[in-house]
Amino acid sequence: MNAFWIILTGSLVATCCSLLGCYLILRRMAMVGDAISHAVLPGIVIAFLLTGSRDSVPMLIGAGLLGVLTTFLIEFFHRYARVQADASIGVTFTWLFAIGIILISVYAGQVDLDQDCVLYGEIAYVPLDLWITEEGLSLGPRTVWTLAVVTLLIILYIVLGYKELFLTTFDPAYAAAIGISTSVWYYSLMTAVSITTVASFESVGAILVVAFLVAPAATAYLLTDNFKTMLLLSVLAGILASVAGYYLAVWIDGSIAGAIATVTGIEFMLAFLFSPSRGILIRKKQLQPVQH
Amino acid sequence: MIIQVENPVVEVHDLTVSYDRKPVLWGIDLTLPAGSLVGVIGPNGAGKSTLIKAMMDLLPAGSGYVRIFDKPIAEVRNRISYVPQRESVDWDFPASVFDVVLMGSYGKLGLFKRPRQADKDAAMEALQKVGMQGFANRQISQLSGGQQQRVFLARALAQNADIYFMDEPFAGVDIATETAIIELLRTMREQGKTVIVVHHDLQSATEYFDWVVLLNMRLVASGPAEQVLTQHLLEQTYGGKLTVLTKVGELLRKQEFPARES
Numbered sequence A: 001m002n003a004f005w006i007i008l009t010g011s012l013v014a015t016c017c018s019l020l021g022c023y024l025i026l027r028r029m030a031m032v033g034d035a036i037s038h039a040v041l042p043g044i045v046i047a048f049l050l051t052g053s054r055d056s057v058p059m060l061i062g063a064g065l066l067g068v069l070t071t072f073l074i075e076f077f078h079r080y081a082r083v084q085a086d087a088s089i090g091v092t093f094t095w096l097f098a099i100g101i102i103l104i105s106v107y108a109g110q111v112d113l114d115q116d117c118v119l120y121g122e123i124a125y126v127p128l129d130l131w132i133t134e135e136g137l138s139l140g141p142r143t144v145w146t147l148a149v150v151t152l153l154i155i156l157y158i159v160l161g162y163k164e165l166f167l168t169t170f171d172p173a174y175a176a177a178i179g180i181s182t183s184v185w186y187y188s189l190m191t192a193v194s195i196t197t198v199a200s201f202e203s204v205g206a207i208l209v210v211a212f213l214v215a216p217a218a219t220a221y222l223l224t225d226n227f228k229t230m231l232l233l234s235v236l237a238g239i240l241a242s243v244a245g246y247y248l249a250v251w252i253d254g255s256i257a258g259a260i261a262t263v264t265g266i267e268f269m270l271a272f273l274f275s276p277s278r279g280i281l282i283r284k285k286q287l288q289p290v291q292h
Numbered sequence B: 001m002i003i004q005v006e007n008p009v010v011e012v013h014d015l016t017v018s019y020d021r022k023p024v025l026w027g028i029d030l031t032l033p034a035g036s037l038v039g040v041i042g043p044n045g046a047g048k049s050t051l052i053k054a055m056m057d058l059l060p061a062g063s064g065y066v067r068i069f070d071k072p073i074a075e076v077r078n079r080i081s082y083v084p085q086r087e088s089v090d091w092d093f094p095a096s097v098f099d100v101v102l103m104g105s106y107g108k109l110g111l112f113k114r115p116r117q118a119d120k121d122a123a124m125e126a127l128q129k130v131g132m133q134g135f136a137n138r139q140i141s142q143l144s145g146g147q148q149q150r151v152f153l154a155r156a157l158a159q160n161a162d163i164y165f166m167d168e169p170f171a172g173v174d175i176a177t178e179t180a181i182i183e184l185l186r187t188m189r190e191q192g193k194t195v196i197v198v199h200h201d202l203q204s205a206t207e208y209f210d211w212v213v214l215l216n217m218r219l220v221a222s223g224p225a226e227q228v229l230t231q232h233l234l235e236q237t238y239g240g241k242l243t244v245l246t247k248v249g250e251l252l253r254k255q256e257f258p259a260r261e262s
Ligand SMILES: Nc1ncnc2c1ncn2[C@@H]1O[C@H](COP(=O)(O)OP(=O)(O)OP(=O)(O)O)[C@@H](O)[C@H]1O
Pocket: B019, B020, B024, B042, B043, B044, B045, B046, B047, B048, B049, B050, B051
């Protein structure tokens, strides 16, 4: 049963992260997930200080708010101070993360929190935190429920906003000219990334979230020229990595999150080598350079 | 020489646009007549792209305002179309030619609605107009520069707007296609649409446009093509640049024996 819950958790995280990752890599913002997963630390600490509990709802809200603030700051420095996008991401998240560390050290006496437990949730512990009703019925791990809701919301968001997200990602100037607000879709996408990141890293750890946000989308990008196919393939790659990674971890008796992240990397390597359209091996055979 | 018109489709009043607080367009004041083909002409860095972006309110104006169809732009977005400079997007995007042309229908569809059969037919028809129907399923990274340009044109045509802003739509397009497209733009003008085109070739400008805007950070001239394209005004626009002045000379020689039949 534990295997089932762990794989299900991995697959839910994989689904929402991979879908959003497709948009992030095409917008050249792949590292935003990394930034958010660090920058939310002060939000979590403040939520903890205000409520005094380690309940996940206030922490999710605190972290979610910080996540959105992070994306605002990134856009602000990039747009108005005209700093390069990657520099803007780097400055913003290290600064917010540092504030979080200071808060933890200053309030060390009152805060029963450490960076490790905040940043590196452990997927192996997912089955331990069960949701038990008053009647004593076990409904499975809490995390699975939270992640299922988040995944549904993300899928709904992408289905309903499909054409707007597609257009504002491909050609924002044209979108704005014909009356489709680029900032509405940018900030809603970033909110979705924040919520996903925060909800996931609490349960599976930051490294796995960052891996899921980038690797399956990059793998899918190499395998297809059609955007809808890319979305589906990225989800498949993510779920496959969760299943294979779990059994890899059992086999080598190692970290589950580490094994899953490793499999996402292997998938990317395989796509890089063997993709029918962009794989380097196949390409060599056809003697056909790819133009840019 | 700046000629103002009655009942303009576009009215630009005292427009100043800056990047990083450095103004690149100063006090632009112009009006454009309805149902015309307008050429925007000037040297590199003159602010042509900036002007049409500011006209569509894609860039914040430092001062002044723009009205289109005598309304603020926000109210007439669904009647506006735009052909951006080809380099403005990443052509390595996972999309087909048809996907991109279909984007022309997105503005009118509104939120949550998917393109219907009629929109797909319009997209196909637009591809036909630019001679790209055979490329509908081609991945956009596998197009030549001129073909990419035609895809952007097709997207704008599929939109069936009332006013079109085109940023160098003929860049990298072969002469046969250019002629076909200008024919298309003339038909659109007959239907009462207005097309504003950033253009680089002075020789064809006399032939293509009814109205010309000469720009070099400031507005040099705005008026009917034959009155604006004079040696004096072109020199003012291009400064004393040698190569350009020879071009101006050539152009004027051409004008002495006008090829225009109209
Ligand atoms: N994003 C930007 N940031 C800062 N300065 C810019 C930006 N875009 C353009 N400029 C500057 O504004 C001026 C006008 O640029 P614009 O692109 O409007 O020229 P253009 O007339 O379209 O030139 P071209 O013929 O090369 O397309 C140039 O001096 C350019 O350096």
